[in-house]
Every structure is written in structure tokens, then in C-alpha cells.
Amino acid sequence: MIxxxxxxxxxxxxxxxIDLRDGFKTLAVIVTIFTxxxxxxxxxxxxxxxxxxxxxxxxxxxxxxxxTTTEKPTTETEEEAFKIEYPVTVTDxxxxxxxxxEEPDKIISLAPGNTEILFALDLDEELVGVDDFSNYPEExxxxxxxxxxxxxxxxxxxELEPDLILTLKGNEEAVKEFEDFGIAVYTLDANNIENVLxxxxxxxxxxxxxxxxxxxxxxxxxxxxxxxxxxADVSDEDKxxxxxxxxxxxxxxxxxxxxxxxxxxxxxxxxxxxxxxLEGWLxxxxxxxxxxxPDVIIAPKSLAPTSETxxxxxxxxxxxxxxxxxxVVVDDDSVSRIxxxxxxxxxxxxxxxxxxxxx
Amino acid sequence: MKKKRKLLKYTIFxxxxxxxxxxxxxxxxxxxxxxxxxxxxxxxxxxYFGSSIKTHQIVSLKNEIIITQIxxxxxxxxxxxxxxxxxxxxxxxxxxxxxxxxxxxxxxxSGASLGATIAFFLGLGTGLLGISAVSIMAFIGAIIAVLAVxxxxxxxxxxxxxxxxxxxxxxxxxxxxxxxxxxxxxxDDMQKIIFWMxxxxxxxxxxxxxxxxxxxxxxxxxxxxxxxELNILTLGDTxxxxxxxxxxKLRRILLIxxxxxxxxxxxxxxxxxxxxxxTPHIMRLIVGSDNRILYPTSALAGSIVLxxxxxxxxxxxxxxxxxxxxxxxxxxxxxxxxxxxxxxxEIFK
Numbered sequence: 001m002i003x004x005x006x007x008x009x010x011x012x013x014x015x016x017x018i019d020l021r022d023g024f025k026t027l028a029v030i031v032t033i034f035t036x037x038x039x040x041x042x043x044x045x046x047x048x049x050x051x052x053x054x055x056x057x058x059x060x061x062x063x064x065x066x067x068t069t070t071e072k073p074t075t076e077t078e079e080e081a082f083k084i085e086y087p088v089t090v091t092d093x094x095x096x097x098x099x100x101x102e103e104p105d106k107i108i109s110l111a112p113g114n115t116e117i118l119f120a121l122d123l124d125e126e127l128v129g130v131d132d133f134s135n136y137p138e139e140x141x142x143x144x145x146x147x148x149x150x151x152x153x154x155x156x157x158x159e160l161e162p163d164l165i166l167t168l169k170g171n172e173e174a175v176k177e178f179e180d181f182g183i184a185v186y187t188l189d190a191n192n193i194e195n196v197l198x199x200x201x202x203x204x205x206x207x208x209x210x211x212x213x214x215x216x217x218x219x220x221x222x223x224x225x226x227x228x229x230x231x232a233d234v235s236d237e238d239k240x241x242x243x244x245x246x247x248x249x250x251x252x253x254x255x256x257x258x259x260x261x262x263x264x265x266x267x268x269x270x271x272x273x274x275x276x277x278l279e280g281w282l283x284x285x286x287x288x289x290x291x292x293x294p295d296v297i298i299a300p301k302s303l304a305p306t307s308e309t310x311x312x313x314x315x316x317x318x319x320x321x322x323x324x325x326x327x328v329v330v331d332d333d334s335v336s337r338i339x340x341x342x343x344x345x346x347x348x349x350x351x352x353x354x355x356x357x358x359x
Numbered sequence: 360m361k362k363k364r365k366l367l368k369y370t371i372f373x374x375x376x377x378x379x380x381x382x383x384x385x386x387x388x389x390x391x392x393x394x395x396x397x398x399x400x401x402x403x404x405x406x407y408f409g410s411s412i413k414t415h416q417i418v419s420l421k422n423e424i425i426i427t428q429i430x431x432x433x434x435x436x437x438x439x440x441x442x443x444x445x446x447x448x449x450x451x452x453x454x455x456x457x458x459x460x461x462x463x464x465x466x467x468x469s470g471a472s473l474g475a476t477i478a479f480f481l482g483l484g485t486g487l488l489g490i491s492a493v494s495i496m497a498f499i500g501a502i503i504a505v506l507a508v509x510x511x512x513x514x515x516x517x518x519x520x521x522x523x524x525x526x527x528x529x530x531x532x533x534x535x536x537x538x539x540x541x542x543x544x545x546x547d548d549m550q551k552i553i554f555w556m557x558x559x560x561x562x563x564x565x566x567x568x569x570x571x572x573x574x575x576x577x578x579x580x581x582x583x584x585x586x587x588e589l590n591i592l593t594l595g596d597t598x599x600x601x602x603x604x605x606x607x608k609l610r611r612i613l614l615i616x617x618x619x620x621x622x623x624x625x626x627x628x629x630x631x632x633x634x635x636x637x638t639p640h641i642m643r644l645i646v647g648s649d650n651r652i653l654y655p656t657s658a659l660a661g662s663i664v665l666x667x668x669x670x671x672x673x674x675x676x677x678x679x680x681x682x683x684x685x686x687x688x689x690x691x692x693x694x695x696x697x698x699x700x701x702x703x704x705e706i707f708k
Contacts, residue, residue, distance in 0.1 A: 251680075
């Protein structure tokens, strides 16, 4: 859902500049221009991100020289050994170096996934502001809301005096403004599950929660590996053909370079959209969907509260997934948020692909 | 007599062109289906004696669904929408005596988008008779918006054109601010609404066509009784009154007809721009400005242009879909500019 968020964000940033007298035409023109641009340059951001992610992988698996962990004298307890010595420098998902000279006391999160990471790292005390969509875990209710990623309450954010802001990619204008105010901004743009783990450990470094981050990521990695092992011995011809239906009118799906595609492929399924060589989020041909005849259709709860939304639709009546009752609804938040619950999302996808295996 | 022959000539030519376009559009698509199989599917579907004709082609159920339930309704939908939008465009341009008038000029688009947004906002799912709630709300919204504009523009018995256009702008602005507010308030639905506003035929189905076909043609043919008077109306109100035409009454009737046509189009295809504005101008350059010829030929031309555009939209980047509005503008605008330059005269007189 990341790129959809970016789309909304771009649209919004234009909305306010629209002269209301002919707002409608302006909107139409903007949308048209945007769509043309996205067709012409559509694949670029995704590929750029993929390249970046590999760089990040390298940076993390090897010991990062930028982070100075205290030397580990034998007398010290293990807890102290994980103490981070500031200044700390990490590189975020948009290849920007962030240096913190001291441990931040106040953090603001601009996306629900970011909020979930902070909670999982026991940073709820430091979290002074979250975006309106942050709804998990429950404790988030008591934290000040600062608008949403594309409708930020700038005054409120500055008033809260954060030392660090976590945001998703697609908010460049606001990020620049924060940096002008001297606030450090870490941008997340994970497109696969590995990226999420890296983001978590980097945030752990920034916030001096290395140990907790280590614990969390290895726990997540363990569950991921467990699921991967369970589906490992499926032969290529037994791999189910999968269609992820982001939306039904028009039909929208996700090709390679998206989070969803990563989850489907990790779970040993064939994403028919990626198999067509398509990248990113896109409108997909209904004819082609019927022709591909997928074994499984996965839909997020936001589209289909129950699988009936899909199965009752006559247009899909000849598709194998519908005939064999293999339309599965998954929880949007788990499969799309860059956060610890992605493991749960992965499990749901794997379960959809292999109903007979107990995950 | 000359007029009749001219009308007949252009109509036959356009119908032939449309038939060819339908044939091509049926044969191309994302799914690879052989022409032989497509023909067998179509023959099978001929009512009464279709099933008795033997074809030696094996037809798969999957392909039959693709052709009869997806490709054909989509083709018919784009034909109908192009037809009504271009027809409405001719009438609006005639009554407003304004080359910038399009089917959306006095509130159809903003009213429809408010209706659709409310439907999304309230999460209204299935509508009536196989038509989605969004389409129904868009239709109702369009009609209400135009009625409001008309009432606001009214000065006693008279409804001056400039008042209509200005009231249209004011109501449009007001409605758009409500739409934007709803979009911001419930951002989850934003991209659905934006996609609807872009218009398109990916959700075309026979139920919708079946329900809307009769009203479309009834409205379309009703206009024929007033086309001669519309010609007179373009000379100006004073002149029209001298010639015994009740300009106010005629304008009211034609406004109702054109608004109904545009709203029916919106109910099928969402907001599709450009067709209703440019097709009448293109046809005016070709057949002249006699509304009795311009009206039916523009409608047919609108069908051809939109069918052609939608066929490109669904095939050019297949299996990716491209919003049809991009294609209509991309082929319509250069062709229009070419015609304008070639004719080298003032287009709208």
C-alpha cells in the first residue's frame, strides 16, 4: 500500500493549490498528468528502491563501522555491552545519512507501521506523537495525534519538539521542512520482509535499543524461517497461481517490487501479475485475470469484508479460485504495514496458499 | 432534399465505420482468443437459430465468458457513452451559443462526483437492478445539481444564459469543496473516488446496459423534434422570438434532454472528459453547423472515438489498463488541431 499512499499524498499536495472555480478540471488535469507520468516513469521508483535495498542489506550484514558500540570489558554486564555511544549514524531507506548526537527523548511517528515498530521496541514512553491512522497497539490511543501523512499538523509537530521523526517515503516536502527545523528524520521504504528487519534494527541503533531490536528481529526471523520451511518442499508445478486483488472496480493488483509480491513469492506462490513482467501497483486486465485462471485469490479486508464480495461477482465466476472456494481475505494492516506484524501477514498469505498445512 | 441526402450519406458512412470498429474491438484484447473462436462464440449467441448453426470450432467456457461478459459489454458501454456525451455536447453548445460548452458545463460533473462520493462515503454497496449504488447516486447527483443551477439562474420567467453559466460555476465550486472535504475526511476511499472520476468501462455489465438503453434512446430521439428550432436559437433570442420560437421554453426542454443524456452517460462510464466537447466541433468542421445533421452524426462519431480510445486503453499496455481519458485526449486533440488548421476558418459561428 506504500505507493498508494504516495499517490494520495501527491494528490493531496495538489488539492490545496487548486483554484476552486475550476477545481474539477484542474483535478482531472493533475490526475491525468500524474497517470501519464506514472505510466512513463512508473517502474522507476520501484527499481530504484530495489537497488537501494540490496545496498542496505550489505551495510547491515557486515559490521557497520559507523556505529560505535562500547568495547566489551569482561567485567561489564551484558546489558551495558549493548549501550550505544552517540553520535550514531545510520543510513535510511532513501539513502540519507542520519546522525544523532544524543539519545532522543521524543519521537514522532508518521505512519502506523512505524508506530508499531516503536511500541515493539518498548519506546512508547518516548513516543510523543503519532499519525491519525496509528491504531495498534491499543495504548496508542493515549498518544497525541498529529494529522496523517498527507495532512500534517505542522504546528503541533513543532510544538511537541521531537528529536526524531519516523516517516514513510513520499513525504519529501515535509521531511525537508522538519530538517530545516533541525529535527532528524528517518524515512522507511521497505519493499520486502528483509527490509523490515533491517529497518527495525536501525531504529534500534538510533534509539539505543539494540538488544531489544535484536531480540525482536531474531524472533521474527525465526517465525519467517519456520513458515518458509513448511512450504519449502513444494515442487514448482505444485506452486499455486495467486492473484492479489487490491481493488475490484477497477481491478487493481501488485506486481514485482511490492511488499505483497514479496510475501507471495516467499510463501512459494506464483503471483500472476509479476509473472506477466509487471511492476508496482497497477490496474490489471480482467480478461487476463480470467485467462490466467489463478488457483487462489487473496483480497484485503478493506475490499472484501468476506470472500463473498469476490465470489458473488459474476465476472469472476469462471475462475478456479472462485469455483474451488479459494478466495481468502487477509488483514490489510498485517500485510501492508512496515512493522513487526508483517510476520502475521506472511502467515496469513502462506495459509491462503497452502490451506492443508498448519502454520 | 439536399439536407436529407447529406444526412443519409454521413450516417451510413459512420455506421459502417462503427461496425468495423466494433469488429476490431471484439477481436483484440488482453486474452488471446482466436478470431475463429470469437466468431463461433458470437454465432452461438445469435438468438433463436444461433444454436442450430454448426461451427467446427471448440469453444471454451472461459473464452465465452471473456467475450460475452467482459469484452462485449465493455464495447457496448463505450459506444453508448460516446454517443450520449457527444449528443449532449451538441445541444449544450447550441443552447449556450458557446464553443466551450460541454456536457459538464452546468453542474453534471460536480453533482455526479458528489453523488458518487457520498455513495463511497456511506459504503453503499449494491444498488438496484444490477446498477451499482455509485452509478445511481452519480445520476441523481447530476440531475439535482443541474436543477439547483437552473433555479438559481432564474430571474422571474427568464433564465439568461450568462446567469446559467455563472450559477453553474458557483454551484460547481461549492459542490467541489464538499467533495474535497469528504475526500480529506475519509482518505481510505480517496483512490476509489479518483478512479471513478477518471471514468472508464472496466466494470461494464449487461444489466446496466439493459436498464439504461431504453431511456438513452428515448431521450436521444426526443431531441430530434427540436433540432430545427435549435438552429434558430443559435441566431439569438431576439431573432428566435421574431421567428416565433419561444426561446425560454425551448431552452428549458433542450436543457432537460441534454442533462439527461449526459447523466445517463455518467451513470455508465463515470466522468469521461473531452468527447462531449471536441466531437461536436470535429463534426461541425466536417458536416457543417446544421444541428439536424450535426446532432446524429456527432453522436455516432462520439461512439466511434470512445470505442476506439477504450480499445487502445485496454490493449496498448496489456495486461495493464490505462485510463481511457488519456487516450481520448491523446488522439482527439491532435486530430482536432489538424482539422482546425486545415479548414482555416472560424469554427464556431
